[in-house]
Amino acid sequence: MKAYVLHGIGDLRYEEVPSPVCPPGWAIVRVKAAGICSSDISRIYLNGTYHFPTIPGHEISGVVCHAGDAEDAVWIGRRVSVFPLIPCRKCSQCAAGHYEMCEHYDYIGSRRDGGFAEKVVVPVWNLMELPDEISFLSGAMFEPLAVALHAVKTAGEIRGTSVTIIGTGIIGMAAAKWALLRGAASVQMVGRGEGKKLLAERMGVSKYFSDSETALEHMSDIVIEAVGSTEAIEAALRMASPGGRVVLAGNPGGDINLKKEIYWRILRKQLRIYGTWNSSYYGDSISDWTEVAETLLCGEFDAEGLVTHIFPQEKILDGLRMMAEKKETYCKVMTEWRV
Secondary structure, X not given: OEEEEEEEXXXXXXXXXXXXXXXXXXXXXXXXXXXXXXXXXXXHHHHOOOOOOEOOOOEEEEEEEEEOOHHHHHHOOOEEEEOOEEOOOOOHHHHOOOHHHOOOOEEEOOOEOOOOEOEEXXXXXXXXXXXXXXOHHHHOOHHHHHHHHHHHHHOOOOOOOEEEEEOOOHHHHHHHHHHHHOOOOEEEEEOOOOOOHHHHHHOOOOEEEOOHHHHOOOOEEEEEEOOOOHXXXXXXXXXXXXXXXXXXXXXXXXXXXXOHHHHHHHHHOOOEEEEOOOOOOEOOEOOHHHHHHHHHHOOOOOHHHHEEEEEEHHHHHHHHHHHHHOOOOOOEEEEEOOO
């Protein structure tokens, strides 16, 4: 099969590789769509994965084409989305059902081969059946949409509150929509420049600020930070109202250092600060992932409306370079696989 194999930092090759082996309890998914996450950019060009070679890609949808156990053969031919985190099932967090906080997790696309390939092998438990009404593109977006939903839920009761989202990537945009769907009285967004203002307005954002300094005049009950930089976290702490809540959801690109003046704001405003990085998933049971599916099915959330670029499988490198070099304004960048 064809796959994009990362042999070292910056060394991603589109090449022929053996099809994955399917052990008992696992299934092989023929990939139909895969999203490019900002974390893929850092893994490929800056930090690398946990070992080389590795096939990146963790936002995946496709069709099951093989199962390792006879009893799992019922999955063959089903359209699916894939939960990329593989819990150990042994630690205290797994025992409590908090799989997203597993202490010894495996992860598709970084710790093991992922979805930038014609086929990917995953545990059957990680398969979520995709209704026919939901496209493969939308199905490959379940992961970032669920992460954004989890961040909004982490803030607690949101109905009737004012919310600020810092960051205009897929997580920030989706968080804005989820906040409104869960009853926020108003949602404002802070980005860099005016490039995504129209997209934010389509999500229902009432105010859009192209720089954090202007936005500081408009404090909110809840601030969700979806960038992962010192600057963005400082802005979040400054923009939170006294007694407010701050959710930190952005993956850091480096060390975070807070000035004393900023730290004092946490104390003197008695802020409640929450951290989040993933989403809840319990197989067939109710979770962030099932809520994403239900919301897309009823038409309340147009996931594909967040897609700004689609690349065919042979052109993934073009999409990666476009994002890495910030050649164009983008939100969600997707790839389609024709196999």
